[in-house]
Amino acid sequence: MAILCDRNTKLLVQGLGRMGQFHANLSIEYGTQVVAGVHPGKGGQVIEGIPVYETVQQAVAETGANASVIFVPPPGAADAILEAADAGLDLAVCITEGIPALDMLRAKVALADSPMRLVGPNCPGVVTPEQCRIGIFPAQITRPGPVGVVSRSGTLTYEAVDQLSRLGIGQSTCLGIGGDPVVGTNFVDALELFEADPETKAVVMIGEIGGSAEETAAQYIEEKMSKPVAAFIAGQNAPPGKRMGHAGAIIAGGKGKAADKIAALEKAGVAVAISPADIGETLAKHAPGLAG
C-alpha cells in the first residue's frame, strides 16, 4: 500500500538537465521504474538509458507513464505542471525551487478540476521505502515500516527520517510538500492520505514558521484523525519579519509564529518535539510498538 507511489509507479522525468539526469539515475538504482524523459528539443534521444520525448503527451502514449517528476527551471516550471495534468498523469512532483508565486497561484487554480495530484514545488519529493523514489531524497536513510512522514522542509525531513530509522522505526511513505507559499499538496491532503492508508499506523509532521498550514492541519487532526501524530515546528527562534530561506517561512504581522503552531497541535493531541533531536523519540513515546 503506502501512499502516492509504489513499485507499480511508472515515472517520467520532465527536464533532463544535469540535475534531472543525476536524480533519475539514483531513482533507477533504487528500483524505481523510470520509463521516459521529456525534454523539448531532445526527443528521440536516449539519455542514461531513458527514452526522451518532446511532450508529456507523447511520452504517456508510448510508455504508459502515470507519474512525473519535474526538474524544469523556474520560468517554465508552472507550464510543465500544467502539461503533466493535461496528459492525464495521476501524480506530478515538482522539485523546482524559485517559481514565481503568481505562476503557482494560477497553476493551482487551473488544477482545481484536474484529477492529478501535485506535490511541491520546492520540495524533496516522495519515497516509498524499497519501492519507489521520486525526487532528490537520500533514500538510503529510509526503511520500510508503519510511519508516514510529511514535511514542509527538505533536509529537515531527512533528519526526521534518519532519527526514525535509527530507532528501528520504518516508514510507509515520506513526502516533502515544499516550502513555498502555494503548494499542490498541503498538510491536510497528506494527513488524509495517511489516515486512509491501512499500512500507515502513525504520522510524523514537520512544520515551520510562516502561514497557517500547521494550524489548519491541527484542526483536521483534532476532528478527523484516528492515528497518532508527532510533530516538530522549525523556527522557534526566528525573528519576526525576516524570511528564513523558504519563500513561505516568515513571521509577518504577528502571524505564523512557532509558538502558536505548537499550541494548536498540542491542543489537537499531537505530541510536539521541542528539540529537533527528539522527533523520533517523541513519536516512539507517543505511539509505542512501531519499531520492527
Added chain:
Amino acid sequence: MNIHEYQAKALLQEYRVAVPPGKVATTPAEAEDAARALGAPVMVVKAQVHAGGRGKAGGIKLAKSTSEVKTLAGEILGMTLRSHQTGPEGKVVRKVYVEAGSEVDRELYLGMLLDRAAEKHAIIASTEGGMDIEEVAASTPEKIQTVHVDPNFGLSGFQVRQIGFGLGLDAGQVKQLDGFLSGLYKLFVEKDASLAEINPLVVTKSGDLIALDAKLNFDDSALYRHPELRKLRDPEEEDPRERAAKEIDLSYVGLDGDIGCMVNGAGLAMATMDMIKVCGGDPANFLDAGGGADQEKIAQAFKLILGDANVKAILVNIFGGIVRCDLIAEGVVAAAKEVGIQVPLVVRLQGTRSAEGQKILSESSLEIIPAETLQDAGEKAVAAARGTGA
C-alpha cells in the same frame, strides 16, 4: 524586494492610480527646487526609508513655503530614523520626497496580497485608514472587508462595488475607485507584486480618491522577468551581510548570538538554530547554503560568518540529499585553510556519501570537532563557544 514610496508612486502613476504630485530630492537645495516646481500652498517632506512608522519617528513634516521645505529637508536628510519597523539601530535617511499637500476628508485603507490559505489574491479594505491594519483586524474585525480575486479571471466590477459601497463611498467615488483598483490590480499582477498597501487612501475635501502613501513589495522569484524593477533596488537599505550573501546565492539572516551556523536547507537551518537554543547557546545567524554548495560557496559562507565579530564557534550541519558530503568535506577543508578559521569548528555530515566526507575531515590537518547526531552537534558547538569544548 522592497522599494521606496517615491518609486512606488511613480509606478502607480504609470498605471493611472491617482497620487499627489511630488519629486524626490537628495539635498536641501534639490528639495527647494522640487518645492518651487510643485508650487503648492502646503507641502509635505517625507523621509524615504524602507520602513513604516515614519510620521511618529519625525520623518514626515508639513511645510508652507519653499524655504521651509529646504529647512525641513536639511533636518530630515542624514537623520537616523527609528521606528517600530527599523529596529533599535534605525535607518539613515538619504532621500526625501517633496509632495503637494492634500486636503483630507476621510482616510481609508487598501491592501492587496496573496492569501496563502485561500490560494487567491485578496483585496483588503477598511474605513480605518492611517492606522496599523493588524491592530484594526485584531480589535475591530468588522471594520475590515476582504474580497478574493481569482488570478485567472481578474477583478470584477461587482467586487469593486462591494468594496466601494462598503467603504461608504458615493456612486461617483465608486466609479473613481473602479479606475483606481483596476490600475492597482493590473500593476500587482503585471509586476509580480507580493504586497501593495495604500495606507491611507484618502478622500479629499473635493471628493476625489488619492493614494497618500504607497508601499509595494515584489516577489524575489519573479525578478528575473522584471529588469525594470531590479533597477529600483536600493542596496543602502539592505543589511550589508544579507546583501553580500544574496550576491553569492546564499540565504543569510544575522542574529545576535555567538555560534555561527552553516547548514543546507532552510528547514534544517532553522532546526539547527533551535537545537543550539535547546542546548543553552545562541545562534549568530541563519545560513542556508542551498543545494549547490561547492568549495567557493563554502569559503564565502565562512567569510560571512566570520565577518560577525561575535562568533566564537562555527557549526556546520549538512544532511546530504542533493549535495554530496564528500564534496562538502573537501570544500570545508579547503575553505577553512583559505579563510584561516581561528574559532572552533564543529562539523556534522550525514546523508549522501557521509562516510567518505567524514574520512576526508579526519584525515585533514584541521582541528575539526566531528559530530554524529544533531544533539551531539548542538552540545559540542555550545561547549566550544563557551571555551569548554572537546
